Amino acid sequence: MTNRHSESHNALLHPLQESEPLLERFFFLNRVVILAIFAALTLFLGYQASTLRLEASFEKMLPTAHPYIQNHLQYQDQLRGTGNAVRIAVETTEGDIFTHEFQETLQNIHDEVFFINGVNRSALESIWSPGVRWREVTEEGFDGGPVLPDGYDGSPESLETLRENVYKSGQIGALASNDLRSAVVYAPLYDRDPQTGEALDYHQFAQDLERQIRDKYESDTIRIHIIGFAKLVGTLIEGASQVTLFFAVALGITAVLLYLYSRCLRATSVAITCSVMAVIWQLGLLSALGFSLDPYSMLVPFLVFAIGVSHSVQVINAIAHEAARGASRLMSSRLAFRSLYVAGLVALISDGFGFATLMVIEIQVIRDLAVAASLGVAAIILTNLIVLPILMSYVGVSRSSLEHLARVERKPRHPLWDRMVAVTNPRVAGITVLVALAAMGYGLWKQQDLKIGDLDAGAPELRPDSRYNRDVAFFGDYYSTSTDLFVVMVETPPQQCADYDTLYAIDQLQWKLQNLPGVQSTRSLADFAKRYMSASNEGAIKWHAINRNQRLMDAASIQAPSDVVNSNCSLAPVLIYLDDHKAETLETVVTAVEAFTQQNDLDGVNFLMASGNAGIEAATNIVIGDAHIKMLIWVYGVVILLCLLTFRSIRTVVCIILPLMLTSVLCQVLMYYLNIGVKVATLPVIALGVGIGVDYGIYIYSKLESYLKQGMPLRDAYFNTLNTTGKAVAFTGFTLAIGVGTWIFSPIKFQADMGILLAFMFLWNMLGAMVLMPALTCLLMPKRIGATGSQSQHPSPSDHPQSRHSQQALQEELS
Template sequence: MIERIAELCIRRRGLVAGSLFLLTLVLGWFALHIEVRTVFEDMLPSRHEYVQTHEKFKDTFGGSNMVTIMFEVEQGDIFQAAVLDKVRSVTLGLREVSAVNPYQITSLASKKLKEVRASTAGIESRPLMWPDLPADAEAMSELRQAVLRNPLVYGPYVSKDLQATLISVDFIDQQVDYAKVFSEVRALIATVDDGSVKIRVVGDPILYGWVSHYLPETLQLVIAALLVTLVMLFVLLRTWRGVSLPLLAGAVSALWALGICRLLGINFEPLVIVVAMLITSRAVSHSVQIVNRFDDELELLPPAADTSRIAARVALADLFRPGMLGVIADAACMAVVALSPIPMLQKLTVLAVVWVSTLTVSAVILTPVLLSFIRKPHGSAHPINCLPALRKVLDLCVWISLSRARFAVLGGSLLVVIAAGLYSLNLKIGDANPGSPILWPNSPYNLDSAAINARFEGVDRMFVVLGDDSRPGLVKGNEALHAMNAFQRFIEAQPEVGGSLSIADVLPHVNSSLREGNPRYLELGDSSTINGSLVAMLDSVSEPGDISRFADDQYANGSVTLMFRDRQGETIRTAVARIKEFIASHPLAEGHWQLAGGVIGVMAAVNEIILSSQIEAIALALLVLAVICTVVYRSSMAGMVFMVPVIISNMLTFAFMTWKGIGMNINTVPVAALGIGLGVDYAFYIVDRIKEEIAAGSTPEHAIRQSLHSAGMGVIVTASVLILATLLWWLSSLRFQAEMGLLMAIWLSVSAFSALFVMPSLVYVFRPRFIFGERPEALAETPPGSCQPA
């Protein structure tokens, strides 16, 4: 069948090339119109309990797209007209920012921060600084005292040293465009930033806005990587076809994949450019293998008019199986990620599977078809010849594989895998370090985040809800209020939780105000009647939206908002475990607790999904790979043999992630899944060429030598080129891209080492039947300890 496919493609080469060219033009047009942006809803596992709570209450208690802006002075305090005017200008300006929730803007200059007072005239609630700034020094002093008296402001919104103040604002999830919000918020801040006040801004819209901000730099790195690939291929292969055809294969696969995804309505996530580069590297690898085999066949054929067509047909026929097997393995291992309930990973899986699948056309078929048009060259494109040096490396591979050194390689590999596997047990789920792992620690965003967390209770929030939709007024009850208060005291014992806020914090101040500020009464009421009366008094002096931070309109559900100083996976898991511990040990007669909304609640859900599915996904990907190899080679031993390079590359990569503090999160999971298929591609070509030589009657020694000097040359060329190209990503301003580029380089290095040293040694020692078949007489003539010349 493979021979017939190869013969048909070469015989109808004009029709095949023309059809693929026209289809590439059409899909290329759609590819140019693909939308490049991050969609927040795609990051949420919608069926998870925490996300359902978040979606239900986000409009009331605050979503996960909150932005925090800090104004910080170095001398004096913030109670200066010039400073407060900046706060007021930004607060008012935020109303005009795209997708903003105007009811979720909170600062000293908003109506939400109020002081409650009681007098003979009754209860009075007035904004601290709205609508105007303090008119004189006396009014400024009065504002300072009002802030100091109010623990809901002094600490949460004004720092303890009075040198900083916050503005918090939330955005509507369904409407938020991170790049647009980022540019508009920065433009607004620029209008008041004269250098006299340090202005810091953080939040997911700003974080992902930075990703979009660095998109031009990312494109420059892509171009630089392509140029390095072009130059290296030209230097090593010394032919124009060795440069142009692999790059053409990568370009065609990219245009096809992006065009198809545009037709499917799938947007391109900027962070997955690393996955795109991984897949493009596979296109280059497959194409280089075919070009290299084509050149080998040219050397064996006598000059004739149809020499190129014969060589192209042989290259296509002989490399069709390992090429297709590599494509299917990559696609199948990536498809496992689609089992995750996170839409972003599901859409990314579709993109990756489509992209990988296009390699069957762009590399496996198009490259040999185009090669069939090429005349046999009379010389090299330049005088620099690196091939002798590469052949010496391959000679070393042959010597190790056929000598007793092979036992050292196999034993050493086993020890390294065991050690790396044990060390990888410490791999963290979720973010592994404070700040965002997407950006470098010294990036403006992470420096701003650290500065805000140092002065305030924390910029990242989680809300936990107590209530029951069927019981209006439940939050006013004595049990609910005291449960909230006890829960806050319990959870604040965790150092990473900087503070908490609920209606149970507000009512004691109303109670004290009714008694002329007597601190003795700074506590909740003793009964539901008293607490209900306090809530009624607070309602009477509040405007619509004032209570929404604490309870819904019917007081059926109330929130406890927790402020976190970091979003590390361990911090979030500890907090969730403590919350569940409190709920289990403090049962309620009425109502129930609901976990958990806000950005930390959403991250907790994502981390739990990854934690629960990580081992299963890896195991399933390995199983899929084993089944594919078993079916293709009709031997269960084949599945076991090809697991070896995969296990080696993945264990070493996971060990590196553990060492460098790279957590397994929503951004790294797809790269890890694709790495399972990536770890075995090179081995397919080496082993399949050994099988081909054995089938042609070669001895095991000659088969291994021939395989390493033919398929091995393609491995060493593509690995060296792609490793150097991917290391360029270390220059990226996005830490995630830099670290993933380094992981790609490690995967490629270990995969190439496994294919060149481990796999031939393994094959030579164990002589698997799916390679050597039933040839006892040949095996008897060449025992494993012997080495025969070619």
């Protein structure tokens, strides 16, 4: 065993490799017991997986450690209309809203929404709400009342009174559309179900909206438009069934291609079974630990399946080659386990730690995704590195598969591999590396233009022509108060929000913001104070200003609505309605507010950002932007450390890591050209792509190094690597790219985006490991090139003494 000991001596994981024979004997001498334990665990975790919930939480989307969100959470109970809510627009296709039939429908919808579980009934608003009021100035002073007149009976007189009240209420553009052809029911939501205390079930809530509102009241003359976080999440969860369909399609494609590759139905069945088993274990563990799936992590199970298939192909490929040399089923499985144990374990540990680096992002939904992915990788270690070779020791590889492999290996030269080994020529290697460096340079230059956040209006998670995004566009077209609200909270000492200097500063901030591109309108206590002064002086325009008489300003604050001042006059929100929540728009507003705050330092007055859905989005973008580079540093730092510990060579680490870095850079360039921003849905793809891609490099380099240590020149060693591990890596890269490529047709846009990016990363990581890595090896390790200029016959791996020695040694152990 001297040869094996010398190979182990250089490696990092010396204790791991020393334990290799012990673990091998333990697993294969107790096969029945181990399979029985794993079968029982699979049944238990399968039951747990059946109880796993698919849900979402508004709070989990918040970067709670960011100062903006802490400000929002501090004042969210005092900020009306800035939290989690849905808006339901009821549109008439005939006439306007001032008809008896329309108002009857609006009343019924208002009442229906009132009783839907999860609605904050005390804050429900429409023109049928008694708290929605009108005001006017008369000869006798101020007058006002509910918008819906007392004694409303649907008569022409009461409808005309209603029309006048709507005009006087200032609700045109808010609860009534600018063209008066639709009206809104605004429904704030609880984050937790008031009946059970559990997180609000958005899927059920969205279904209630569809069944009790849209399905019941939409007709030829009435159209219903519904928007809000709860409706968006409900739409995404409804698309989960289609995600399952795409998972099934990808599984079928993988199974067919795996069979065509292996020509063995038994091996294909075992590989697919073990990979699906890993998914079952992952889902079961999530449920047992109290986690749930959400729309942003429901694609992780497929990634676990993909990683499982990747490692299964390597194991089956190794078993087939050992069996082709005459080893028995048990012997070929043990030899495959022994040859892949360290490389597979290191690759999976790299995957797990790479996914775990997502925990540095302080957004709970991403952290949950990191936990789900890491648990999946842990399951693969057990199911695909242990259970799979044990199962294969019973079923073995079919004769037709061995005959196919023998026919392939009898060919003296593989035309594709023969062309690819050209990268081991120093001149070709140099050109290859220069091209890669040029591509990386271009990518680093171009990715500076990559945007953080959403780049499209509406909900970018869905297609632009989806029902939800059409409803968002409707609100944008017909309402002045847009769906994208950014709130600056002006904090003052109690009873001082109407101080002249404070109101003047607020007024100046509004003027500055209203002149920014992307800002639709603004609203604040300063606006109301100016209107109050004008109304108190017979509507004279010259009084439409902030008055230095403090008593008048205090009187105005008492009359002000609750959305622009709190009860003790210590908070005066500035409501900023935006055209959209695109990254550029949010950056412009944040920069303007920060600049204004620095220039206007008032004692005891703080301009705090940010609340509203756009304010939360701005905080999220800032966190994602900061974590983007930090996450890449962590994921590459972990992978580099593990590779360095494993191979004990900086040059080897460069050979493995540089192709991964090139793929990451080019992926971000692709995001730029496809107009995909870095956000909650897309940021994890980069870490997941690195985690999966490092497997290719570790497997290929481990096999290449084993041939080099046997004294082969680099050209021959690489040819044999391609003919064994390389085939499996190429198959895996293409198969997984095809599988995720089907996601392009998903109606959920972020799934389609992830499909494009993952397919790109699968292919480029595969090409990088098979082309760039050997070229780097050629240039960085010239002593290993050997007789690259000779026309070698590329001897088969079975001709080498170590293979025969390993079989003989194992046969002695079995004896």
